[in-house]
Amino acid sequence: MTHRRFVLWMALILALVATACGGGGEGGTECGGEGGGKEAGLTILEATFAQDVSEDMEPINPTTSFTPEQTVNLLLTIKGRPKEGEVLARFYVRDQEIASATVDLAEANEGVIFSIGENTRVYFTLTPTEPLPVSPNYRAEVFLNGSPAGTYTFAVVPPPEAIPSRLIEVTLAKGVKETPETYEPVEPTTTFAPDDAVYVVGVADMGKYSRLEVNWYVGGQLVEDATRSLTAQEDLPEAGFYFVFQPEAGWPTGEHQVVLLLNDEEVQRLTFTVR
Numbered sequence: 335m336t337h338r339r340f341v342l343w344m345a346l347i348l349a350l351v352a353t354a355c356g357g358g359g360e361g362g363t364e365c366g367g368e369g370g371g372k373e374a375g376l377t378i379l380e381a382t383f384a385q386d387v388s389e390d391m392e393p394i395n396p397t398t399s400f401t402p403e404q405t406v407n408l409l410l411t412i413k414g415r416p417k418e419g420e421v422l423a424r425f426y427v428r429d430q431e432i433a434s435a436t437v438d439l440a441e442a443n444e445g446v447i448f449s450i451g452e453n454t455r456v457y458f459t460l461t462p463t464e465p466l467p468v469s470p471n472y473r474a475e476v477f478l479n480g481s482p483a484g485t486y487t488f489a490v491v492p493p494p495e496a497i498p499s500r501l502i503e504v505t506l507a508k509g510v511k512e513t514p515e516t517y518e519p520v521e522p523t524t525t526f527a528p529d530d531a532v533y534v535v536g537v538a539d540m541g542k543y544s545r546l547e548v549n550w551y552v553g554g555q556l557v558e559d560a561t562r563s564l565t566a567q568e569d570l571p572e573a574g575f576y577f578v579f580q581p582e583a584g585w586p587t588g589e590h591q592v593v594l595l596l597n598d599e600e601v602q603r604l605t606f607t608v609r
Contacts, residue, residue: 375416375419376412376413376416376419376421376439376478376479376483377412377413377414378410378411378412378413378476378478378483378484379411379412379413379453380409380410380411381408381409381410381411381476381484381486382396382408382409382411383396383397383398383400383406383407383408383409383486383488384396384397384407384409385397385400385404385405385407386405386407387407387409387457387459391409391455391457393407393409398487398488398489399488399489399490399491400466400488400489400490400491401490401491401492401493401494401543402462402465402466402467402468402490402492402493402543403462403465403466403493405459405460405461405462406425406459406460406472406488407457407458407459407460408423408457408458408459408460408474408486409455409456409457410423410455410456410457410458410476411453411454411455412439412453412454412455412456413452413453413454414452414453414454415452415453415454416439416454417439417440418439418440419438419439419440419478419479420436420437420438420439420477420478420479420480421436421437421439421456421476421477421478422434422435422436422437422476422477422478422480423435423436423458423474423475423476423477424474424475424477425460425472425473425474426472426473426474426475427466427467427469427471427472427598428469428471428598432460433460435458437456437458439454439456458474465543465565466490467490467543467545467565467597467598468490468491468492468499468543468544468545468597468598469489469490469545469597469598470489470597470598470599471489471598472487472488472489472490473485473486473487473488474486474488492541492542492543492544492597493542493543495542496541496542496543496544496569497539497541497542497569497571498539498541499538499539499540499541499544499596499597500538500539500596500601501536501537501538501594501596501601501602502536502537502538502539502572503536503537504534504535504536504537504594504602504604505519505522505534505535505536506519506522506523506524506532506533506534506535506592506604506606507519507520507521507522507523507533507535508520508521508523508526508530508531508532508533509521509531509533510533510535510576510578515574516537516574517535517574517575517576518535519533519535520533523606524604524605524606524607525606525607525608525609526585526606526607526608526609527585527608527609528584528585528586528587528608529580529584529585530580530585530608531578531579531580532578532579532580532585532592532606533576533577533578534548534576534577534578534592534594534604535574535575535576536574536575536576536594537572537573537574537575538570538572538573538575538596539570539571539572539573540566540569540570540571540573541566541569542566542567542568542569543565543566543567544565544566544596544597545563545564545565545566545595545596545597545598546563546564546566546575546594546595546596547561547562547563547594547595547596547598548560548561548562548563548577548579548592548593548594548595549561549592549593549595550579550590550591550592550593551590551591551592551593552581552585552586552590553586553588553589553590554591557579557581560579562577563595577592579592585608586608587608587609588607588608589605589606589607589608590605590606590607590608591603591604591605591606592604592606
């Protein structure tokens with residue numbers, strides 16, 4: 335079998351820009367999540383994710399799924415025409431905040447936010463400065479005057495032309511050997527000494543913008559500083575990879591685990607023993 339290979343070392347850094355402005359009008363589709371928030375006289379009637387926003391502040395192509403390079407638009411319909419108050423949106427992937435922005439409803443009088451009919455529409459745009467990692471675990475948390483008012487979920491999916499991503503094989507080992515085509519595990523085992531480095535060696539089909547991540551658990555506790563990931567910038571069929579980790583103070587005796595996530599979903603959990 336021929337394998338393409340890459341080394342997985344650097345953790346992904348998210349760099350995003352969020353801007354906020356406003357719109358008005360009726361309509362829109364309700365997005366996933368909890369909504370209908372009401373705080374300090376402000377009420378959210380609808381929340382809509384969309385690929386774009388029209389000149390008259392209507393959603394274009396409403397959806398809760400976006401490709402990595404698309405801008406995410408969140409439109410909120412606020413009941414009535416409030417003359418003051420703040421609307422804050424914080425965007426997250428899992429528990430990591432990636433962007434936030436605030437709209438001051440008092441600016442409606444200056445033409446920044448527009449009202450049509452009896453309600454007011456505000457929208458936020460999340461524009462990636464680099465492709466967003468593929469994940470089903472995105473959300474926007476909305477606050478009205480500083481109080482939680484709704485959580486709205488969305489996903490980032492692979493571009494339609496990307497190959498399907500899948501983990502093909504994975505092995506724990508005490509080392510790794512580089513070949514012209516792939517990486518091969520050296521001394522495959524699930525039993526290690528306290529001063530051993532533990533290698534995870536495998537093969538995966540990686541579609542464009544898909545991400546493979548490793549999490550190490552020592553005695554059941556996640557070692558956050560040991561998390562590593564890589565995002566494929568092109569389709570990589572049958573790509574060889576490896577991760578390696580060794581605690582500075584050595585491994586404590588007992589059972590530990592390594593977990594692989596592909597596009598933010600667990601695909602393999604391996605248990606090993608240190609004696």
